[in-house]
Amino acid sequence: MLSVGGVQFYQDFINGKITDPNDPTLKKVLNAYAEYLNYVNSDHAAKTWDEACGLVYKGDAAMTIMGDWANGYFKAKGWKPNVDYGAIVLPSNVYDLVIDTFVLPAKAAHPDAAKKWLSFIGTVEAQNTFNPIKGSIPARDDAPLDPYGPIQKEFIKDLRSSSTKLVPSITHGSAVPPAFLSDLNDIISTFVTNRNVDETAKSIVNAVKQDLLPNKIKEWKLT
């Protein structure tokens, strides 16, 4: 959606503004996705992201589309970045953010220890200990680049570039309410097998009206 429709369309979509089932951009997005699906393995629905990376590792697949954490998978298998495998950002100039959170419950037994942990994970030290192993990149823009491999350095450069837009992830639940995400997951799983663009566009628009708009909590401004 970001590659084909661009950030403005993405913003309209997560704000619930795409309510016409004949929206040309929405259809273009679905058509592009259907085009991609011509290249997937037949048992794709039974595979998890790491099993998909496993196909690349074994040489059964040429590529996989995944977040930067896939780096960690290949590194753990002993592959060297830009020697045994490479990566490109898709689309460029946009960074789709996934947010993981730690929660401090109101009645936690050791709130001080929890607060210490929370302030620690935000430090450069913690970020640069964790990310090189996981394969992802640090959220802080003052983190030194030394512990990172060439692919991660490329990603960091992209993230810190002033022309890069940051957008919240739909799939991981940041951009849209859970009720809509649940609909969208079912709709897309159906689309993956029937590839019916018109019917899918209609279902998506229905879901926007039924589960996105009534549950909307904020208006996104990404551009």
Add this chain to the structure above:
Amino acid sequence: MRLKFREESLYSLLFLTPAIVLVGVFIYFAIVWNVYISFTDWKGLIPSYRFVGLENYRILFHDPVFWTSFRNNIILIILFVPGSLLLGLLLAILLDRKIKFENGFRTIYALPFALSFVVTATLWAWMYDPSDGVLNTLFSMLHLEFLKSNWITDPHVALYAVILALIWQFSGYTMLIYLAGIRSVSSEQYEAAIIDGANQLQLYRYVVIPQLKKPTLSAFVVLMVFSLKAFDFIWVLTSGGPGTSTFILAVEMYKETFAKTKFAYGASIATVLLLLSFAIVLPYLYWSYGGEKE
């Protein structure tokens, strides 16, 4: 005498109270509460009981996912109920043939029913795995590639794969019911039929099977009610997917209520399920109580 009777009924009331209270609160009150909720607009984590009449039902009957679930539920009933009954009857007749190791086979056939749905659904999910599952691997080894399938990941096949697994699990239950039914036919009737020149097929067709009406009916009701609420097995095996291809009403109810927190909408699906269960159970109750009076 009179005093004793009163004392007894006092005691029975005392001992019945906990059960009556628990069943009353957690079953009958919950049912009434659910029906009431379905007329409100409760949505999200904070309850709101604003009365909206039949609005939820209006949306429900215009919801294509509801009709998909409804259709799948009907397909499930049409294939699963007779499938389990026939397979159970076949197994029971085979076991009735005074075979060797009857006890062993009986345990083997009845065992699936004794296992938790979560366990069997997980096992079937592994067997159905299109790349590493035992079914596709087996078909490859036997050079029966045409039988290979994407099973629960193919929306055209998934529902039937679920039904097949359910028939397997319930055939043990129907087998036990039928075996007990067959064994209760008195040996004189067998002898009489054989003296009259009946062959084995006729023996079952005309003597045994007509006497299995009662076990069939009670198994039928259990299977019907199960097919309306077959949530756990399907949830573990496919979670309703791919897409909505293995949604049944119970799965849709769960998703609407807990994944989307549309409590009132989920309650309206629950009410539809309740009515369907009544439609099945009431004639049975009428029949079995009416039958006793005769």
